[in-house]
Amino acid sequence: MTATDTDTEETGPRTRLVKGPGMLLVWLYGVMSVGAVSRSIYQIATEYDRAPLAYSLSAVAAVVYAFITYTLVRGGETARRAALVCCAAELAGVLIVGTWTVVEPSAFPDSTVWSAYGMGYIFIPVLLPVTGMLWLRRSRTDVAQPAA
Numbered sequence: 001m002t003a004t005d006t007d008t009e010e011t012g013p014r015t016r017l018v019k020g021p022g023m024l025l026v027w028l029y030g031v032m033s034v035g036a037v038s039r040s041i042y043q044i045a046t047e048y049d050r051a052p053l054a055y056s057l058s059a060v061a062a063v064v065y066a067f068i069t070y071t072l073v074r075g076g077e078t079a080r081r082a083a084l085v086c087c088a089a090e091l092a093g094v095l096i097v098g099t100w101t102v103v104e105p106s107a108f109p110d111s112t113v114w115s116a117y118g119m120g121y122i123f124i125p126v127l128l129p130v131t132g133m134l135w136l137r138r139s140r141t142d143v144a145q146p147a148a
Helices: 021-047 052-074 077-103 115-121 124-144
Strands: none
Touching: 021 052, 021 124, 052 077, 077 115, 077 124, 115 124
């Protein structure tokens, strides 16, 4: 089943999340997924003993990015809610890890995707979940309003 405006789930029409700005979000989350997965696999396979916490957190970020990408592509109200929760958890992770790396840099011998609020990734890790939450909230508003 594809996610189109006319598809139905058991609960009604499927919300299409990959339209307009949603397409850019999917693209950015996809790129971040590939980057974080590649980075974490390489670091865990070759240097895990050097900075296990940092590399494990990069792997967690990769899983979060991949799940959000999947839910955005999947569409539907359940997927929208799951993506919204994951974006909030991602933002919390970025803020916690970002603050931790600034306050106690010695805890992280190597950086993570979320270090210094994503400075190594042009701050995309802190901006992406905020943008995602705004888009997902707007998507809910679009569904709640009846078509004219």
